[in-house]
Amino acid sequence: MFQTESIPETDRQTGWFVVGASLGVLLLLYYLVPLGALLFAQSPASVAAQLGSARVVSAARNSLLTATASTALSAALGLPLAYWLARTDVRGKNAVLTLVLLPLVLPPIVSGMLLLEVVGPNGLGAFTSLSFTRSLFGVVLAQTFVASPFFVVTTKAAFESVDRHFEHASRSLGKSRKTTFRRITLPLAIPGIVAGLTLTFARAIGEFGATLMMAYYPRTLPVQIWRSFLNDGLAAAFPVAVVLVGLALSALLVINAFGRNPWRH
Amino acid sequence: MLELTNIRTGYNAFELGPVSLAVEDEILSVLGPSGCGKTTLLSVVAGIQSTDDGSVELNGTDLTGLPPERRNTAYVFQDGALFPHMSVRENVAYAAVNDARVDDLAATLEVEDLLNRDVSTLSGGERQRVALARALAADPDALLLDEPLANLDAPIKRRLRFELRDVLAALDIPVVYVTHDQRQATTMGDRIAVMRDGTVRQVGTAEEIFERPASTFVAEFTGSVNLFEADVRDRDDDALYLGWDDAVVEAPAYDVESKRVYFCIRPEYVMVVRKDRPVDERDNVLTGTITRRIYQGEDYVVALDLDAVDDLVEIRLPTPVYERLSLADRDQVRVSLKKRALHVIDDAEAIR
Numbered sequence: 290m291f292q293t294e295s296i297p298e299t300d301r302q303t304g305w306f307v308v309g310a311s312l313g314v315l316l317l318l319y320y321l322v323p324l325g326a327l328l329f330a331q332s333p334a335s336v337a338a339q340l341g342s343a344r345v346v347s348a349a350r351n352s353l354l355t356a357t358a359s360t361a362l363s364a365a366l367g368l369p370l371a372y373w374l375a376r377t378d379v380r381g382k383n384a385v386l387t388l389v390l391l392p393l394v395l396p397p398i399v400s401g402m403l404l405l406e407v408v409g410p411n412g413l414g415a416f417t418s419l420s421f422t423r424s425l426f427g428v429v430l431a432q433t434f435v436a437s438p439f440f441v442v443t444t445k446a447a448f449e450s451v452d453r454h455f456e457h458a459s460r461s462l463g464k465s466r467k468t469t470f471r472r473i474t475l476p477l478a479i480p481g482i483v484a485g486l487t488l489t490f491a492r493a494i495g496e497f498g499a500t501l502m503m504a505y506y507p508r509t510l511p512v513q514i515w516r517s518f519l520n521d522g523l524a525a526a527f528p529v530a531v532v533l534v535g536l537a538l539s540a541l542l543v544i545n546a547f548g549r550n551p552w553r554h
Numbered sequence: 555m556l557e558l559t560n561i562r563t564g565y566n567a568f569e570l571g572p573v574s575l576a577v578e579d580e581i582l583s584v585l586g587p588s589g590c591g592k593t594t595l596l597s598v599v600a601g602i603q604s605t606d607d608g609s610v611e612l613n614g615t616d617l618t619g620l621p622p623e624r625r626n627t628a629y630v631f632q633d634g635a636l637f638p639h640m641s642v643r644e645n646v647a648y649a650a651v652n653d654a655r656v657d658d659l660a661a662t663l664e665v666e667d668l669l670n671r672d673v674s675t676l677s678g679g680e681r682q683r684v685a686l687a688r689a690l691a692a693d694p695d696a697l698l699l700d701e702p703l704a705n706l707d708a709p710i711k712r713r714l715r716f717e718l719r720d721v722l723a724a725l726d727i728p729v730v731y732v733t734h735d736q737r738q739a740t741t742m743g744d745r746i747a748v749m750r751d752g753t754v755r756q757v758g759t760a761e762e763i764f765e766r767p768a769s770t771f772v773a774e775f776t777g778s779v780n781l782f783e784a785d786v787r788d789r790d791d792d793a794l795y796l797g798w799d800d801a802v803v804e805a806p807a808y809d810v811e812s813k814r815v816y817f818c819i820r821p822e823y824v825m826v827v828r829k830d831r832p833v834d835e836r837d838n839v840l841t842g843t844i845t846r847r848i849y850q851g852e853d854y855v856v857a858l859d860l861d862a863v864d865d866l867v868e869i870r871l872p873t874p875v876y877e878r879l880s881l882a883d884r885d886q887v888r889v890s891l892k893k894r895a896l897h898v899i900d901d902a903e904a905i906r
Contacts, residue, residue, distance in 0.1 A: 454635040457602045460622035461629035462649035462692045469623075472648075476639045 327534060331527045339528035348513035349532050355428040355509060356494035362429065363437035363489050368482075371441045372474075375448035393438045400434055401502025408503075427504035432493035440489040447481020448474065483543070491540040495533065510536075555579070556696050556728035561598055561608035570594045570752040572608065577696075577728040581719075582757075583743030584732045587775065591752040592732040596698045599730065600629045612695055612728070628689035632701040634681040636673040642684050643669040650691035659687040662721065679710040686721070696728040703738060715741045736776050740764070748772050765820065769901045773818050779868045781818040786810065794898060801862040803838040804893050810900035821855065821870035823895035826879055827888040836893040842867070844885045849873075856881060858889060867891070 339345060374386060392400060406412055408421035408430060421427050451474050459469040475482075497511035505512060510533040518526040555578050562571035570591040575582070584592045597603035599610055601622035610617040617625045628649075636645050642665065647656045660666045663683040668676065676684065682702050689697060702718070703711045719742055722729050731742045739746050740760040747757045748771075756768040767773035773781050784796035784803070794805045796817060805817055833839045845866065846857040854876040856869045869889060871879070881887070 452635070454631050454633065455637055457597075457600070457622065458629060458631060458635040459637075459648070461600045461602070461625070461627060461698075462688070463623050463626065464649065465623050466621070473637060477637075 324534070327527070327530060331524065335524075336528045336531055339525075340532065342528075344508070344513060344517075345529055345532060348508050348510045348529060349536075351425060351428070351507050352494050352510040352533070352536070355425055355432055356490050356496075358425075359429045359432035359436060359493045360440070360486055360490045362433050363440040363493075364486060367437050367441040368444060371444035371485075372448050372470075374441070374445045376453075389438050389441050391438075392434050397435055397496065397498025398502060399498075401431060401499035404431060404434060404499060405502050421503075423504050423506050425504075425507060428500050428507070428509055431499035431503040432496045435496050435499050436489045436492040439492050440485045443485030443488055444478070444482050447478040447485065450481060451477045487540045487543050491537050494536055494540075555611075555613060556599065556730070557609075557611040558595075558599070559609045559611070561595070561605055561610070563594065563598055563603060563605045563607075565603075568594070568752065570598070573752075573754050574608075575747060575754060575757065577730060579726045579728060580744040581722050581729040581731055581742055583739035583746045584730060584749060585736060585739040585743075585746050585763075585775070586734065586749035588734055590749045592734075592749055593700055594752075595749070596629065596700050596730060596732055599625075599696070600627050600698055601625050602629070626692070626694050627696040627698055628692050628694035630682075630685050630689050630697070630699045630702050632704055634685035634702075636676070636681055636684055636688070638673055640673070641669070642671050642673060642676070645673060645684060646687045646691055648688060648691070651693065655691055655693075656687075659690050662690075663687045677710075678706045679714055682706070682714065686718070690725075694727065696730070697722070697725065699729070699731045701733055702731075704733070704735075711738075718742065748775065750775075766897050767818065767899065770816050770899055773816070773897075773899060778818045778820060780821060780824065781816055782863075782865055783814065783816055786813055786815060793893070796898070799863040799865070801840055801860070803840075803891060803896065804835055805896040805898050806893060808898040808900070810898055812900050816899040816901055818897050818899065819867075819891050819895050821868040822853075823892065824867060824869040825890040825892065826869065826871070826881075827890045829888065833888075833890065838891040838893060838896070839888055840867075840891065841886060841888050844881055844883055844887060847881065847883065858887065 370385075370389070374382065374389075395403075405422065408414060408427075410422070414421050419426070421430060455473050455477065456469050459473045460466065464472070494509075495511060496509075497515065500509055500512060501515070508516065510529055514526045514529045514533065517529055555576060557577075558573055558575045560571070561573045562569075564570060568589075568591070573591075573595060584595065586592050594603060598605055599617075601617065601620055601624075605618065608618075612625065612627065617627075622629075636642075637648065640648070643656065646660060646665075646669070647653065650656050650659075656669075657666070660669055663686055665680065665683045665687055668680055668684065673681070673684070685702070686699075703714055706714065715738060722731070722742065723744075731739075733739050733742070743760065745757060745759055746763045748755045748763060750771055756763060756772050758766075763772065764776050764778075767776060767778060770781060782798060784798040786794055787797040787802060788795040789807065791807060793807050794810065796803050796805055796815070798817075803817070827833060827837070827839055840860050840862060842858040842860040844856055845859045846855075848855045853873055854871045856871060856876075858867050858869060860867060867889065
């Protein structure tokens with residue numbers, strides 16, 4: 290987590306510079322062009338006309354609700370874990386960290402299968418009348434499983450970037466561990482924590498694979514896109530996609546507003 | 555009084571202790587090379603680092619095992635550790651009982667004009683003043699300072715050293731001042747504890763440490779360049795007679811056991827003797843040839859290759875004295891290593 294100063298080069302090797310720059314630009318275009326397609330493939334008027342349709346509105350409401358809930362759940366459960374991971378030196382730490390990263394490497398659809406096994410009618414669902422699947426709660430469970438590692442990993446890095454001297458200084462000035470956390474550690478880590486929340490939210494709102502297995506109904510935006518695409522083709526899926534991308538992009542804007550893009554380090 | 559008894563702690567490959575130290579309401583400088591355990595010692599007192607063994611007592615209260623916040627030992631870090639999300643005033647007020655105390659300390663440490671500034675705009679010297687004000691605002695029962703001047707430029711360091719000394723001396727609480735710089739250790743400390751490899755090697759006043767080092771390590775670390783090996787040839791009630799290659803020097807009657815010992819003399823005590831001046835044995839007069847003269851601002855250091863001994867002796871002469879003597883390279887001079895200025899070290903561990 291440090292920044293290198295750019296030093297003026299005296300012997301810039303122009304050939305390699307051009308090659309490197311071209312490769313980078315190619316990749317950037319590859320990111321940008323599909324976004325353009327989203328905007329220009331359909332006439333804005335036809336997209337706008339469908340934005341108010343009941344299925345889009347309902348899916349958007351479901352998505353916002355569940356992504357917010359699963360972000361909050363990830364934060365509540367993940368904050369203490371992230372702090373512990375950032376501060377402990379115990380032997381099992383790496384094993385715990387690996388466990389946190391597990392949902393990131395599991396294919397989401399497999400995660401959905403496994404969750405279904407655990408909380409579905411043959412699992413926890415058999416013991417309770419609560420509906421863990423085919424409900425907004427089921428969506429939250431799927432999103433939390435897939436998205437919470439983003440919160441833990443980013444927040445852990447945020448806590449790690451807080452110099453322990455600040456905490457030691459605070460406590461030697463007579464402030465308890467709790468006060469020190471509230472007045473020193475948390476405020477210093479907050480930009481990184483906000484980045485973690487934003488990433489988690491973005492991942493949750495785009496969650497498809499695990500959600501599809503856990504709760505095809507009630508539909509979130511990604512499931513609605515899939516459904517519209519299957520039934521009515523790409524054109525029908527576009528307005529829903531526009532809404533989803535809009536929400537995801539605003540998450541990115543929030544990160545930048547706080548000045549701490551976690552990928553920048 | 556701050557009292558450490560048989561403190562022992564370790565992490566990774568580093569072992570501290572056993573260390574026992576008693577600090578009255580005074581400033582104790584802890585002097586030692588990097589990695590000797592000075593900072594670990596402070597962390598143990600502050601409760602940041604736990605101990606495997608031993609006890610820490612402050613004014614009769616046992617602190618061992620208490621968390622840092624219940625020890626009332628304020629810690630000033632090398633970089634100040636000012637909270638970056640707070641203004642200077644908020645930093646000083648962090649542990650202060652009231653605003654009056656903040657203004658009071660800001661005045662004492664001359665940081666009143668900085669109170670509304672952002673900590674990132676402070677210079678190194680300003681940071682340390684603010685860090686000290688913040689620590690004192692907590693009304694600590696003991697103050698722990700870890701190399702507070704280490705990152706500062708020389709002129710600021712020099713000025714702040716004396717100012718800091720006055721502020722700390724007026725506190726009337728145990729102050730532990732960790733440094734690797736012998737000049738700071740002497741300016742700051744009423745007494746000095748010299749550390750090496752996790753243990754305290756010698757505790758005493760600056761005069762004791764510098765003029766009567768207990769080991770060759772202390773002698774070398776405190777800048778004794780004239781440190782020589784010799785044999786104890788003879789002894790009587792008043793003197794030790796040391797065989798130093800082809801010379802014999804008379805030293806005070808130290809109670810040494812080893813046959814092979816070290817002796818040292820600080821360069822400022824080596825006297826140049828005029829040819830016509832009468833001398834006696836206790837003056838330990840030797841002749842040699844000047845091989846090097848280095849101007850150091852306030853004084854000259856002259857290296858002399860002794861005739862009877864396979865060693866160089868360094869002489870430090872105040873500039874006016876040096877100029878009066880008008881010395882030149884290759885000059886033959888007589889020097890006196892006065893008996894009472896010689897210090898003999900029986901350091902079996904160090905004998906090769």
